[in-house]
Amino acid sequence: MSFGNLVQAKVYQHMEENIIPSSFEQLEAKAKEKLDAKPYDYVAASAGAEVTVKSNNKSFEKWQIVPRMLCDTSVRDLSIELFGKKYAYPILCAPVGVQSIVHPEGELASARGAAAMDVPFIASTASTYSIEKTAEAMGDKERWFQLYWSSDKEIAASMVKRAEAAGYGAIVITLDTPMMGWREKDIEHAYLPFLQAEGIGNYLSDPVFCSRLEKSPQEDIRSAIMLWSQIFGNPTLTWKDLEFIKSQTSLPILLKGILHPDDAHLAVEHGADGIIVSNHGGRQVDGAVPAIDALPEIVDVVKGQIPVLMDSGIRRGSDIVKALALGAKAVLVGRPYMYGLALAGEEGVKQVLRNLIADFDLTLALSGKRNVSELNRDMLKKA
């Protein structure tokens, strides 16, 4: 059945039991009801007084869309091109670690949900399920691998090579987490899921990691967890270390966590293939600049030499329109799909993504635009 431009009807068709609220606030509230406090707070909470996570959302309100009329928006194309490949939408699932704390199928369910919606899935280094198992769940659908560069560089290199072998299309190196931020809720709960061996699946299945152990993780999980805690994160890294990872792979490399225009400049200078403007959803430096505020200056510095993506605070279609109008090529979503996963596994992730895509499509059309390349700063007004 075709519903023409009644995008809502196309969405309703898939909602057998309306399990997933369409509003982000209700989605979060339902996830809170369902989950235990520890895993819920791990996902929902942020660093410090949570100023940045709040201002991530507030800052989108500073930009107002000025819609244009009579533009024939009957036929629309939401696709983009990145690194020579076509993507159906300018939306990706952000790398989110340790997803098994909200659903037993964890990353596998999210990856399947993303694949079903034609949304690329970025698998975190800190996944409970391995690079290879996640790839297997996705068939030939697009996936990227996010690297937490461990203090043992051979382990980092091994993971990058495993990702390339398993059909991942890009490597995202997260720069803002050489150590985890000060998250008051997790401290209150004394919660660190890794200490129960959740979120370390890529290490336990890594030949180089295992070669550093006296006994296999199956024989002695405590020592494996201990080693993980010693090698996770690498605060010694500097710009010149990027050369090492570049030499390990032919995949495009994106740097995630850039907020300063000078760092964007350095990223280009050191041969990054892309940048992800992000404050890690407010989970690292409380008081850090909202990502949407950092974006325009970074886009100006990069001058189209490499694609600039962004995340931190994308909740609705209008947020995506604004980010793209300010120069982002695509956006990543984090918490929204985690709540979908918590509520209904793969189906929940699918519904969250489907709603977001439909909302984006409608906002684009109602703003008088037919495709992503028509989005630019002229359509925005600063409040």
Ligand SMILES: Cc1cc2nc3c(=O)[nH]c(=O)nc-3n(C[C@H](O)[C@H](O)[C@H](O)COP(=O)(O)O)c2cc1C
């Ligand atoms: C529970 C959780 C775990 C995360 N784990 C990772 C991770 O393993 N690697 C990473 O690069 N970013 C991680 N992030 C950050 C996300 O990739 C992304 O930057 C952030 O969630 C975007 O903000 P949003 O949640 O407001 O959409 C995590 C975020 C959350 C909420």
Ligand SMILES: O=C(O)C(=O)c1ccccc1
């Ligand atoms: O919780 C996070 O934000 C995060 O990035 C992370 C870091 C280490 C392991 C798992 C997730």
